[in-house]
Amino acid sequence: MLIVDFVSSAVTCAKVKHQNFKVVIRNDDLEELKELGSGSFGTVYHGKWRGTDVAIKRIKKSCFTGRSSEQERLTLEFWREADILSKLHHPNVVAFYGVVQDGPGGTLATVTEYMVDGSLRHVLVRKDRYLDRRKRLIIAMDAAFGMEYLHSKDIVHFDLKCDNLLVNLKDPLRPICKVGDFGLSKMKRNTLVSGGVRGTLPWMAPELLNGRQQVRSLKSQNPFMVDVFSFGIVLWEILTGEEPYANMHYGAIIGGIVNNTLRPTIPSYCDLEWRTLMEKCWAPIPAARPNFTEIADRLRVMSAAASQNKALAQKASK
Template identity: 30%
Template sequence: MDSAGGRARSRSFGASAAVDAAVFVRAGPDNEEYVRADRIDLKTLDAQMEKKRSTVWLERQRSASPRPSAALLEWEIDLAKLDIHNQIAQGTFGIVYRGTYDGHDVAVKVLDWGEDGHERTMKHREAFEKEVAVWQKLDHPNVTKFVGASMGTSQLKIPKKSSGSSGDHDVPNSCCVVVVEFQHGGTLKTLLYNHRDKKLPYKKVVHLALDLARGLSYLHARRTVHRDVKAENMLLDRRQRTLKIADFGVARVEAASEMTGQTGTLGYMAPEVLQGHSYDHKCDVYSFGILLWETYCCAMAYPNYSLVDISYHVVKLGIRPDIPRCCPRALAEIMARCWDANPENRPEMSEVVTLLERIDTSSGKGMTPVEDVAHGCSCFGFPRGG
């Protein structure tokens, strides 16, 4: 940088399209061409660099494939086989539709690939790349099956929102899609809400907890951290007999890079995550403890706390959900160990699987006595069995 004129030689920037012709000046005895650094559109430059990075990522994916460059990658879908139907959900990084792929029911997450210069679309691209990189390698009965994805396509047809309208309309901008198997049983959150007035049978609670624990144990064995374990991201099959982990949009491969920052959902986030400290897979163990409590109680943790208050109470005061006195001792101990403030004190998910498998779900086994309740457990504000 020239201190007198605040200029840099243009050749330092190459032929970047982000450097408009208006920023070039000529000066000096040799009439050399310079770039005025204060006139460079850094935001546009960052956007173009992000797009280039995404393109390079895709090219590397293709070069790593033994197939001809014209062929689909192992994880790429054939859009001709994809039919998108109705919208079923909307989240931070896209809209989820129900559809069919090659005759099979699927869920389709559509992320706006967008135009250059939009910071939001850069985040979508990054989320897409990382989700595909993680999800495509997973294969477990308690993990929702990854079907495929398509990057930067403008060929999709999305149904109109109005039920009375006919035909499709083009996606406004190019977009990318992630396609996974559709789970007809809905989310665990919906199941718990539907049982808010009459909690799930203890045997069902343990069964669901085991499914989740086995899925997380599998992920952690592969050094994969989900980072957003919550009831909305747990899906159930058609008969609601099997729970499957879904949504790997913020999942990361452990040790690939240091994990910091408040990633996840308040109420499920471990203290070290809330504080922005470095963390590992034990953040999932903490979230599992909170979700285990919710599954047993069929209620939401911290219902009387604002989102602002949750962080302070969890980190500074060590507040956790109140375990009902009627909760079986074995289950209560797993909850407490999983949400310990110190990650080192939390068990590995493989150990949690073992502990859950040992639980006797026969009626009355391991129950904590409730001397002051005459007609069963009333720890949720309602009597049981009468």
């Protein structure tokens, strides 16, 4: 089984084209329209590629430091993952269009599908965007469909959270959610695949923090279950609109996760079905968690019921 960290990779400044990678995009074919955000990896722009809306992720040269042997390894890894990402095709996974080799100063960039409303985290904190239970279920269901597809391709995300789910709310009745991230634009210094720890702390499964021996043996267990744990936290985010453990110190979060004594507080308004699914996903024992096919099936039933209830309510009000 091939385990690929879907959400991050390291890059170097070497202009090397992977022999199997076909989609290299010319910088002259891109138009930057608006800056969307920036970080240690570089800057993301809303842009156009031959008339199509895209997200352009310009990668800083500061990401390219290291010994020549390390740069070579990271370069090969970058193109390998770019090749894998370019072959993914699913309505609930953000499309990866290609790599730019000839950016300003010889820098690299990635070009991906543009999602008009940005991250789900951004939408959840906006006061002018109300999402009813039915829409929240649809968004969760879409995310589960995307993750089911990635897992079917032997790809583990390792950093699933609302910041990495992108949404389009143009249709007032049917929101669209896709699994994405700033993939191939962050440094891959300490990943689970290379023997370290990968992820964002509040969303990380206990088995990722329970010592080196368990981390090393994770491949022989079921690495996909780390994404399921994270999805349980995502369900809580979608339900509450909040970030988990926002007021806690990282040391306390680590201790709570490792000891399996810490989970987000479930609000009283959470219905039994949502609560049950959420708690199954963040079960301390990986084998006790459902897979994404089971999660998607459960959310499909819940979403259909919510749509039916809404239709009945509208009919009754007439």
